[in-house]
Amino acid sequence: MGMVGIILAGCGKSEQGEISHRHAPPLPEGLTWVNRAPTDGSEFRGKVTALFFFDTSSARSIQWFPCLKAWQARYAAHSFAVIGIVSAEYDFSLDPMLVSGAVRRHQLTFPVATDGEYAVSRAYQVQTVPRLFIVDSQGVLRYDGTGDRNCASAERIIQQLLREHHPTLQFPPVFGAEKEEAVFYPVTAPLFLGRVHGQPVNCDPSDTNTIVSLTLPSEREEGKVYAVGRWSLFSSSLRHAEDSEEMDDCLTVKYRGVGVDVVMRPEGGYWKEVFVQLNGRWLTREVAGTDIVFDEKGRSVVEVKSPRLYNLITGQPYGVHELRLISQGKGLSVYSFSFRSTEIPGTGPVWESRKP
Numbered sequence: 001m002g003m004v005g006i007i008l009a010g011c012g013k014s015e016q017g018e019i020s021h022r023h024a025p026p027l028p029e030g031l032t033w034v035n036r037a038p039t040d041g042s043e044f045r046g047k048v049t050a051l052f053f054f055d056t057s058s059a060r061s062i063q064w065f066p067c068l069k070a071w072q073a074r075y076a077a078h079s080f081a082v083i084g085i086v087s088a089e090y091d092f093s094l095d096p097m098l099v100s101g102a103v104r105r106h107q108l109t110f111p112v113a114t115d116g117e118y119a120v121s122r123a124y125q126v127q128t129v130p131r132l133f134i135v136d137s138q139g140v141l142r143y144d145g146t147g148d149r150n151c152a153s154a155e156r157i158i159q160q161l162l163r164e165h166h167p168t169l170q171f172p173p174v175f176g177a178e179k180e181e182a183v184f185y186p187v188t189a190p191l192f193l194g195r196v197h198g199q200p201v202n203c204d205p206s207d208t209n210t211i212v213s214l215t216l217p218s219e220r221e222e223g224k225v226y227a228v229g230r231w232s233l234f235s236s237s238l239r240h241a242e243d244s245e246e247m248d249d250c251l252t253v254k255y256r257g258v259g260v261d262v263v264m265r266p267e268g269g270y271w272k273e274v275f276v277q278l279n280g281r282w283l284t285r286e287v288a289g290t291d292i293v294f295d296e297k298g299r300s301v302v303e304v305k306s307p308r309l310y311n312l313i314t315g316q317p318y319g320v321h322e323l324r325l326i327s328q329g330k331g332l333s334v335y336s337f338s339f340r341s342t343e344i345p346g347t348g349p350v351w352e353s354r355k356p
Contacts, residue, residue: 022140022141023139023140023141024049024051024133024135024139024140024141025120025123025124027083027113027120028119028120028123031113031114031115031116031120032096032113032114032116033111033112033113034086034096034099034100034103034112034113034114035100035103035108035109035111035112036111037111037113038081038083038111045137045138045139046079046137047079047080047081047137048075048079048080048081048134048135048136048137048158048161048162049080049081049082049083049134049135050068050071050080050081050082050083050132050133050134050154050158051083051085051124051132051133051134051135052064052068052082052083052084052085052130052131052132052133053085053086053087053115053120053121053124053126053129053130053131053132053133054084054085054086054087054129054130055086055087055088055089055090055093055129055130056086056093056098056099056102056103056106056308056309057089057090057093057102057263057307057308057309057335058089058129058130058309059190059261059309059338059340060129060130060338061129061130062106062309064130064132064151065106065108066151066175067151067154067155067175068082068084068108068110069107069108069109070151070175071155071158071175072109072110074171074172074175075158075162078162078166078169079137079162079165079166080158080162081110082110082111083110083111083112083113084108084110084111084112084113085112085113085115085120085121086099086112086113086114086115087115087118087120087121087126087129088115089129090236090263090307090335091236092265092307093307094114094115094116095307096114098306098307098308099112099114101306101308102308128146130146131144131145131146132144132145132146132154133145134154134157134158134161136161136164137161137164137165142157142161143157151174151175152174152175155174155175156174159171159174182343182344183343183344184341184342184343184344185256185257185258185318185341185342185343185344186256186341187255187256187257187258187339187340187341188222188223188255188256188257188339189223190336190337190338190339191223191224191225191253191336191337191338192236192335192336193225193233193236193237193238193334193335193336194233194234194235194236194237194238194335195233195234195235195236196235196236197236197336199233199238200214200224200225200226200227200231200238200251201221201224201225201226202214202215202216202217202226202227203227203231203233203238210232210233211230211231211232211241211242212230212231212232212233213229213230214226214227214228214229214230214231215228216228216250216252220252220254220322221254222254222255222256222320223253223254223255223256224253224254225238225251225252225253225337226251226252226253227250227251228248228249228250228251228252229242229244229248229249229250229327230242230249231249234333236335237265237333237334237335238251238333238334239267239330239331239332239333239334240327240329240330240331240332240333241330242330243328243329243330244328245328246328247275247326247328248326249326249327249328250324250325250326250327251324251325251327251334252322252323252324252325253322253323253337254320254321254322255320255321255322255323255337255339256318256319256320256321256339257318257321257339257340257341258313258314258315258316258317258318258340258341258342259289259311259312259313259314259315259316259339259340260289260311260312260313260323260337260338260339260340261289261309261310261311261312261337261338261339261340262309262310262312262325262334262336262337262338263307263308263309263310263334263335263336264302264304264307264308264310264332264333264334264335265304265306265307265332265333265335266304266305266306266307266331266332266333267331267332267333268330268331270329270331271303271304271305271306272303272304272327272329272331272332273301273302273303273304273328273329274301274302274303274304274325274326274327274332275299275300275301275325275326275327275328276292276300276301276302276312276323276324276325276326277300277323277324277326278313278316278321278322278323278324279321279322280322280324282298282299282300283300283312283313286315287313287314287315287316288300288312288313288314289310289311289312289313289314290311290314291303291310291311291312292311292312304332307333313340314340318341318342323337
């Protein structure tokens with residue numbers, strides 16, 4: 001599914017109707033910049049700016065990073081800038097140290113600030129991420145988009161705005177233009193754990209903050225999370241609550257797609273070793289995600305050392321699969337599962353990279 005874009009250039013119309021221009025609200029003082037602040041103190045004057053609201057633990061946000069980096073490389077010499085604003089989906093997402101680690105991990109060089117008081121999010125009426133605004137050189141909002149990545153439509157607005165002041169500039173083809181007509185396989189919708197967003201099917205919401213013993217039913221539905229062993233349900237996560245030498249305690253989910261990302265957090269100050277199985281077997285190296293390692297017995301493992309999104313499965317054949325996360329140590333918190341698609345053969349070039 002592509003990004004739902006509201007194109008404001010030239011007071012144009014979108015499916016939502018005609019929208020008037022308005023000036024971009026200024027960024028407040030006191031923001032925590034995790035890498036560097038904008039250098040001239042006037043964020044939106046004299047340049048075209050892509051203002052990107054995101055969460056470093058959001059798979060949909062991370063999908064935008066290649067676009068943003070490509071734009072920065074292409075247009076920085078022509079009065080163009082990218083500014084990132086971290087607006088949290090999870091309670092840990094605004095920790096400057098964690099955000100700084102994610103910025104380094106994804107090699108983001110544009111300024112990134114944490115919106116700890118949600119002042120910027122309120123000013124721009126941002127309720128969900130990712131969300132992209134494009135501001136012209138006069139500080140006027142000209143594009144507002146929310147949803148999945150659609151680089152091409154946003155970059156066309158960037159090129160149009162740059163040409164307003166540099167009519168002779170020659171630009172390369174927009175990033176991702178060849179992928180706009182691609183059709184992708186349907187995948188399971190993201191699954192959120194916890195009392196607020198949802199819970200495992202075999203866990204009663206009234207059990208919040210208490211330790212309950214759960215068993216795996218013989219029949220499991222696609223798109224639902226099941227827990228085995230002793231777990232505690234919190235507002236936005238499910239936490240393993242018991243140490244065990246056995247490999248019985250787990251979360252399992254049957255899903256449709258070609259890859260899986262999971263948001264996890266280690267509690268108690270110690271990193272957690274989580275074993276990962278697919279369809280009842282250890283992962284092969286061909287489908288192992290970027291955060292998977294293999295132990296001396298050849299078992300597929302993810303080392304959960306900090307709260308973030310972990311890529312577990314990448315590039316498996318499309319279909320219905322069952323993922324199992326096995327936890328022997330207590331203190332593993334699991335927040336959400338998201339699933340990757342790929343292009344249906346014959347509908348256009350593949351745009352989803354095998355490795356994020």
